[in-house]
Amino acid sequence: MKITLIAGSNREGATSTSILRSIESLLNAQNISVTFVDLRELPLPLYSPDAQAIHPNVQRLAEAVAVAEGLVLATPEYHGSISGVLKNALDYLHGGLVAGKPVLSVSAAGGPMGVSSLLHLQSIVRNLHGVNSPEWISIGAGFHSFGSDGHPSDEGMRGRVESAVGKFVDLTRKLTAGVEAAI
Numbered sequence: 298m299k300i301t302l303i304a305g306s307n308r309e310g311a312t313s314t315s316i317l318r319s320i321e322s323l324l325n326a327q328n329i330s331v332t333f334v335d336l337r338e339l340p341l342p343l344y345s346p347d348a349q350a351i352h353p354n355v356q357r358l359a360e361a362v363a364v365a366e367g368l369v370l371a372t373p374e375y376h377g378s379i380s381g382v383l384k385n386a387l388d389y390l391h392g393g394l395v396a397g398k399p400v401l402s403v404s405a406a407g408g409p410m411g412v413s414s415l416l417h418l419q420s421i422v423r424n425l426h427g428v429n430s431p432e433w434i435s436i437g438a439g440f441h442s443f444g445s446d447g448h449p450s451d452e453g454m455r456g457r458v459e460s461a462v463g464k465f466v467d468l469t470r471k472l473t474a475g476v477e478a479a480i
C-alpha cells in the first residue's frame with residue numbers, strides 16, 4: 298500500500314506537520330510505503346489556469362498524489378478554513394489524480410477544535426471525487442505537545458489518532474483490493 302501525506306502549514310515546527318510525522322511513523326510500523334510532501338519545503342507557485350509550463354515542484358506533488366492509493370491532508374485552521382498553502386496545492390490537483398482514493402483529513406487549531414477547516418477540506422476532497430475517511434483528526438488547544446517518540450503526549454489524543462489512522466488504512470485496503478479484483 299502506498300500513502301502520500303501532504304503537510305499544509307508554512308510554519309516551522311507546525312503542529313499539523315508534527316501530527317503528520319506521528320501518522321507517518323504509525324504507517325511505517327505497518328510496513329506501508331509513505332511519501333511525505335511538506336509544502337513548506339516544496340513551495341509551489343500560485344496556481345493559474347493560464348500557466349503553460351509545469352513547475353518542477355508541481356510535478357513532484359502530482360507524481361506523489363498519482364502513485365498514492367490513499368492520502369492524508371493536514372492543515373492549520375486559518376480563519377475557520379484551511380491554509381492558503383494547502384488550498385493552492387489542491388487547486389493543482391484534478392479528479393483523475395484523487396478519484397476513488399480514501400483521504401484522511403487532519404487539522405491543528407488554536408481553539409478547542411478545528412472543525413471548520415476539516416469540513417472545508419472534506420468538501421474539497423468530495424469535489425476531487427476522493428473518498429472521505431470515516432474519522433478525522435483535530436488537534437485543538439491543549440493538545441499541541443508531542444513526546445520524545447514523536448506521538449501526541451496526551452494519551453486520549455494518541456488513541457484518537459491511532460483509531461482514525463486504523464480506519465483510514467482499513468478503508469484503503471478494502472478499496473485497493475476492490476480495484477485489483479475488478480482489473
Ligand SMILES: Cc1cc2nc3c(=O)[nH]c(=O)nc-3n(C[C@H](O)[C@H](O)[C@H](O)COP(=O)(O)O)c2cc1C
Nearest residue numbers: 306308311312313373374375376377405406407408
Ligand atoms: C492567520 C491565522 C488564522 C487563524 N485562525 C484560526 C481560527 O479560525 N480558529 C482557530 O481555532 N485557530 C486559528 N488560528 C490558530 C492556528 O490554527 C493555530 O496556531 C494552529 O496551531 C496552526 O497550525 P500549525 O501549528 O500547524 O501551523 C489562526 C492562526 C493564524 C496565523
